[in-house]
Amino acid sequence: MRTQLDGWAVxxxxxxxxxxxxxxxxxxxxxxxxxxxxxxxxxCADPEKLRIAxxxxxxxxxxxxxxxxxxxxxxxxxxxxxxxxxxxxxxxxAGPGIGxxxxxxxxxxxxxxxxxxxxx
Numbered sequence: 622m623r624t625q626l627d628g629w630a631v632x633x634x635x636x637x638x639x640x641x642x643x644x645x646x647x648x649x650x651x652x653x654x655x656x657x658x659x660x661x662x663x664x665c666a667d668p669e670k671l672r673i674a675x676x677x678x679x680x681x682x683x684x685x686x687x688x689x690x691x692x693x694x695x696x697x698x699x700x701x702x703x704x705x706x707x708x709x710x711x712x713x714x715a716g717p718g719i720g721x722x723x724x725x726x727x728x729x730x731x732x733x734x735x736x737x738x739x740x741x
Contacts, residue, residue, distance in 0.1 A: 629666040639706040646699035647675035656680040674724040
């Protein structure tokens with residue numbers, strides 16, 4: 622991901638770190654909370670924002686939402702982190718077996734001259 626962000630002239634280390642955190646949390650949630658055989662990651666950049674989206678097969682129970690946990694709990698803070706570092710985030714649910722996309726947007730501090738998309 623860092624190579625792609627560098628290619629888009631995202632040189633701000635804080636923005637790259639936030640993008641890596643968001644991607645990690647969204648992929649982890651897709652792996653842990655769904656029975657998906659396939660997960661697709663999408664990174665998009667335009668002059669104002671980075672957009673990170675993770676699509677699974679929509680096999681999880683319930684919609685993803687941030688949950689406040691007790692101080693002794695080791696898990697369950699991923700979407701709270703995504704919410705804290707993102708300018709916006711949300712969920713698009715196309716239905717069971719069809720797919721669910723959880724996305725987040727991060728404001729850019731340096732801007733590319735074109736819009737670009739990368740898939741993994």
